[in-house]
Amino acid sequence: xxxxxxxxxxxxxxxxxxxxxxxxxxxxxxxxxxxxxxxxxxxxxxxxxxxxxxxxxxxxxxxxxxxxxxxxxxxxxxxxxxxxxxxxxxxxxxxxxxxxxxxxxxxxxxxxxxxxxxxxxxxxxxxxxxxxxxxxxxxxxxxxxxxxxxxxxxxxxxxxxxxxxxxxxxxxxxxxxxxxxxxxxxxxxxxxxxxxxxxxxxxxxxxxxxxxxxxxxxxxxxxxx
Numbered sequence: 080x081x082x083x084x085x086x087x088x089x090x091x092x093x094x095x096x097x098x099x100x101x102x103x104x105x106x107x108x109x110x111x112x113x114x115x116x117x118x119x120x121x122x123x124x125x126x127x128x129x130x131x132x133x134x135x136x137x138x139x140x141x142x143x144x145x146x147x148x149x150x151x152x153x154x155x156x157x158x159x160x161x162x163x164x165x166x167x168x169x170x171x172x173x174x175x176x177x178x179x180x181x182x183x184x185x186x187x188x189x190x191x192x193x194x195x196x197x198x199x200x201x202x203x204x205x206x207x208x209x210x211x212x213x214x215x216x217x218x219x220x221x222x223x224x225x226x227x228x229x230x231x232x233x234x235x236x237x238x239x240x241x242x243x244x245x246x247x248x249x250x251x252x253x254x255x256x257x258x259x260x261x262x263x264x265x266x267x268x269x270x271x272x273x274x275x276x277x278x279x280x281x282x283x284x285x286x287x288x289x290x291x292x293x294x295x296x297x298x299x300x301x302x303x304x
Contacts, residue, residue, distance in 0.1 A: 158189070167277070169277065171190075188266040230248050
């Protein structure tokens with residue numbers, strides 16, 4: 080088939096225009112894809128920022144809630160809370176009768192509140208229950224008695240839902256006395272017959288409220304009372 084000069088000229092004019100249209104179409108397609116990718120990345124960043132802000136808000140809420148609960152322990156139960164290098168010490172007035180390791184009914188409320196704080200803010204944290212006695216009796220007897228006191232409190236907390244694997248007990252007998260030489264029915268002797276709690280807060284799940292004011296307990300000694 081013969082191609083006329085007119086057809087050749089026409090092809091010479093149309094071909095570059097068609098090529099330009101193809102390039103323009105490809106450019107617009109790539110531009111649209113780039114814009115869509117940028118839009119998607121922006122949405123992902125916004126979603127990530129929103130999630131991060133929600134996490135931060137949640138942590139702030141947890142920390143403030145913890146501070147409120149710790150303050151309630153102080154005001155309602157007279158707890159002393161001391162920030163330690165590796166955790167927090169709770170000196171909650173949980174005391175015992177002379178030569179006895181039974182948890183008293185009047186201490187149930189404070190232990191219930193402590194169990195609630197542990198379950199809410201310190202799941203999985205290691206908790207040491209320290210038992211003490213007044214200075215009457217032999218060291219050996221008082222160590223065993225203070226151990227029974229710590230074990231009795233542990234059993235009570237387990238009954239309130241605290242995991243047994245999170246709790247350890249130790250009896251210190253008549254060491255770290257709060258009221259030196261006070262035993263039997265002496266004023267202050269009951270303060271020596273007590274337990275304290277140490278929560279290790281080196282845990283990702285445990286919010287740290289900062290150093291809480293409190294006075295450290297001097298401690299009790301191995302006593303048989």
